[in-house]
Amino acid sequence: xxxxxxxxxxxxxxxxxxxxxxxxxxxxxxxxxxxxxxxxxxxxxxxxxxxxxxxxxxxxxxxxxxxxxxxxxxxxxxxxxxxxxxxxxxxxxxxxxxxxxxxxxxxxxxxxxxxxxxxxxxxxxxxxxxxxxxxxxxxxxxxxxxxxxxxxx
Amino acid sequence: xxxxxxxxxxxxxxxxxxxxxxxxxxxxxxxxxxxxxxxxxxxxxxxxxxxxxxxxxxxxxxxxxxxxxxxxxxxxxxxxxxxxxxxxxxxxxxxxxxxxxxxxxxxxxxxxxxxxxxxxxxxxxxxxxxxxxxxxxxxxxxxxxxxxxxxxxxxxxxxxxxxxxxxxxxxxxxxxxxxxxxxxxxxxxxxxxxxxxxxxxxxxxxxxxxxxxxxxxxxxxxxxxxxxxxxxxxxxxxxxxxxxxxxxxxxxxxxxxxxxxxxxxxxxxxxxxxxxxxxxxxxxxxxxxxxxxxxxxxxxxxxxxxxxxxxxxxxxxxxxxxxxxxxxxxxxxxxx
Numbered sequence: 166x167x168x169x170x171x172x173x174x175x176x177x178x179x180x181x182x183x184x185x186x187x188x189x190x191x192x193x194x195x196x197x198x199x200x201x202x203x204x205x206x207x208x209x210x211x212x213x214x215x216x217x218x219x220x221x222x223x224x225x226x227x228x229x230x231x232x233x234x235x236x237x238x239x240x241x242x243x244x245x246x247x248x249x250x251x252x253x254x255x256x257x258x259x260x261x262x263x264x265x266x267x268x269x270x271x272x273x274x275x276x277x278x279x280x281x282x283x284x285x286x287x288x289x290x291x292x293x294x295x296x297x298x299x300x301x302x303x304x305x306x307x308x309x310x311x312x313x314x315x316x317x318x
Numbered sequence: 319x320x321x322x323x324x325x326x327x328x329x330x331x332x333x334x335x336x337x338x339x340x341x342x343x344x345x346x347x348x349x350x351x352x353x354x355x356x357x358x359x360x361x362x363x364x365x366x367x368x369x370x371x372x373x374x375x376x377x378x379x380x381x382x383x384x385x386x387x388x389x390x391x392x393x394x395x396x397x398x399x400x401x402x403x404x405x406x407x408x409x410x411x412x413x414x415x416x417x418x419x420x421x422x423x424x425x426x427x428x429x430x431x432x433x434x435x436x437x438x439x440x441x442x443x444x445x446x447x448x449x450x451x452x453x454x455x456x457x458x459x460x461x462x463x464x465x466x467x468x469x470x471x472x473x474x475x476x477x478x479x480x481x482x483x484x485x486x487x488x489x490x491x492x493x494x495x496x497x498x499x500x501x502x503x504x505x506x507x508x509x510x511x512x513x514x515x516x517x518x519x520x521x522x523x524x525x526x527x528x529x530x531x532x533x534x535x536x537x538x539x540x541x542x543x544x545x546x547x548x549x550x551x552x553x554x555x556x557x558x559x560x561x562x563x564x565x566x567x568x569x570x571x572x573x574x575x576x577x578x579x580x581x582x583x584x585x586x587x588x589x590x591x592x593x594x595x596x597x598x599x600x601x602x603x604x605x606x607x608x609x610x611x612x613x614x615x616x617x618x619x620x621x622x623x624x625x626x627x628x629x630x631x632x633x634x635x636x637x638x639x640x641x642x643x644x645x646x647x648x649x650x651x652x653x654x
Contacts, residue, residue, distance in 0.1 A: 216395060223395040224382035231394075262395065270392035 175213070182209045182227045189230055193237040197244050204248045211252040219259035228258060228271055235275040241287030253289040254278060264297040277301055373425075376434035381405055383435075388489050403490050410492040410511055411441030418444055445491045448512045453482055455519040462526035465534055466541075467549045474500035481515055503557045504626045524623045525556035531613050532559055536576045536648075543646045558646060560627055563613070565645040568605040573612055578645040586641055595636045602632040 186205045193199060200208065212229055216222065232254055236242055242250050261274055269277075277300050278292065285291040298305040384404045385396055396404075415437055416428070428437070456478060463475060477496040484495035492510040498518065502525065506517040529537060537559060541548040544558035563573040565586055578586075592598050606628035610621050635644060642650075 220398045221395045222398050222401040224385040224401075226394060228394045259395070262393070263397070267389075267393065267397070267400075271394055272392070 178223070178227075179209050179213070182212065182229055185227065185230045186233070189233045189237075193233060196237050198237055198242060198247050199244070200248060200251075208248060208251055208255075212255055215252075215255045215259050218256070219263055221259055221262070228275075229255065231271060231275055232258065235279050236282070239279070239283065239287065241283065250287070250289065253293075254282075257289070257292055261297055261300060373429065373434065377405075377408065380408055380435050380438055384408065384489065403493075406492050407490045408438055411445055412437050413441070414444050414448075414491075414513070415441035442487070442491070445487050445512055448516060449482070449485060449487055452512055452516050452519065455516065455523065456482065459519050459523050459526065462523055462530060464526055464529055464537075464555060466537075466555055468500075468551075468553065468555065469549060470499040470501075470552050471555065474498050478515070478519065485512065487512070499552060501552060501554050503554050503560065504623065504630055520619065521623060524617075524620045525554075527620065528613070528615070528624070529556055529559055532563070532574060532576060536574075539648045540576050540646065543648055543650055556627075560624070561631060561644055562646065564602070564605050564609050564628070564631065567609045567612060568601070573609055577648045579647055583641050583645055583647075586645060587639075590635060590641075591639070595632065598636055599629065599632045602628045602635070 183205055186200060186208065190199050208229065212223075212227060229251070232251065236250070236254065257278060258274060261278070262269065262271075265274065281292055281295065281300055282289075292300070296305060381401070381404060384407070385401065388400070388404060389396060412434070416425075419440070432440075459478065460475065464471065466472075474497075477498060481494070481496040485491075486493060486495070491512065494511060494514055500522075502518065502521050504521065506514055506521065509517055537555070538548075540558050540562060541553070541555065545551045545553045559576065562576050562578050565578050565582065566573045566575060568589060569582055569585055571582075590598055590601060603625065606624055609615075610624055615621055615624060631644075635641070638644065
């Protein structure tokens with residue numbers, strides 16, 4: 166009984182996100198970006214998978230809407246790749262969220278992702294190979310330690 | 319505050335409610351056996367299907383609110399472990415309310431009068447009250463602290479003070495954010511958060527007050543005989559005092575002397591070695607009652623704790639043929 170109920174709660178959450186993405190379409194069409202109904206369902210499913218892979222849980226409103234709002238005006242997002250880019254960014258978002266040990270807010274992380282996304286011409290593979298420090302443009306503490314040791318010697 | 323079987327049933331049910339965490343991270347958040355109770359009594363107690371759905375929906379909404387509070391609205395997601403901790407915090411507060419105020423009433427009855435958020439809020443307020451009470455107990459524990467050099471004892475007193483600074487009653491009231499090295503003679507079991515700390519402090523104070531009845535010089539001599547290193551070892555100070563005082567009482571001697579001789583041990587062997595644990599228990603219980611009278615231990619909670627200690631002692635004594643390490647003699651080192 167508890168598992169059935171849990172599934173229905175998950176479905177409620179999914180319906181909420183689907184509704185939000187439909188609403189986003191109205192705005193993003195101004196930038197030539199739109200998700201079809203099957204694409205919306207696929208993105209919601211990928212969000213659930215990305216959350217599960219990252220060991221995270223989402224409550225209330227989803228980050229997808231904010232992600233769409235952050236990237237919709239980028240001319241590096243091609244309409245035909247819109248779904249793939251969103252799915253890739255979702256994975257990156259949860260990965261870096263964990264890496265930051267909750268120190269970054271959603272907004273800060275989205276802005277950092279957008280900045281690097283623009284710098285690297287929208288190539289997600291570059292972002293995937295980045296450390297959190299590189300994403301944020303701050304020195305890597307591990308490298309700093311190594312440099313300190315060298316100076317000391 | 320007695321924990322009744324119905325309370326336990328309620329607790330099981332509340333934990334069942336936490337199974338709503340399943341969809342996003344299956345298998346990683348619920349404890350084994352939590353959601354599949356086959357206990358018939360529990361089944362009678364559970365709300366009907368629709369009531370249960372409503373109950374779990376309310377829990378979900380409350381958890382979502384707690385997550386927003388916890389992240390201060392800065393994050394739409396949290397690590398599954400954090401979500402579980404926050405859900406446990408809600409469960410803890412509701413359980414506290416049910417234990418302290420709901421008495422024998424069933425969950426469906428209570429839910430007709432108030433929703434889950436109200437239950438949680440009342441429980442949270444109770445946690446606050448208990449924490450204030452805990453601070454008063456802490457003062458008493460410090461006021462009755464023993465003049466001992468035992469490191470674990472002092473470190474634990476220090477850590478307990480730190481508990482009240484680190485305790486996160488808002489989000490994770492079930493946690494015990496401090497290291498408790500010093501072991502009581504009768505450990506606190508099956509309690510979390512402030513409830514654990516209250517029980518620990520109460521027992522520690524009772525042990526302190528008991529030990530303070532004895533001459534510190536004699537206590538020190540006994541400790542040196544009872545363990546290899548009374549400063550460094552993780553030893554309970556009350557235990558050797560209680561054991562020897564009880565032994566001397568059983569022998570009709572002055573409990574305050576604390577020293578049990580070889581001859582005394584022989585007599586105790588004749589008196590206590592039996593094939594029947596109940597017989598042994600009865601003798602120890604009688605000795606404990608007499609010891610309470612001798613030492614003017616009149617507080618019901620203290621008497622109840624000493625009775626528990628007596629039960630613990632009887633269990634430890636029963637399989638032994640040699641009492642040297644239980645009833646120790648001054649000047650004879652541990653292990654001799």
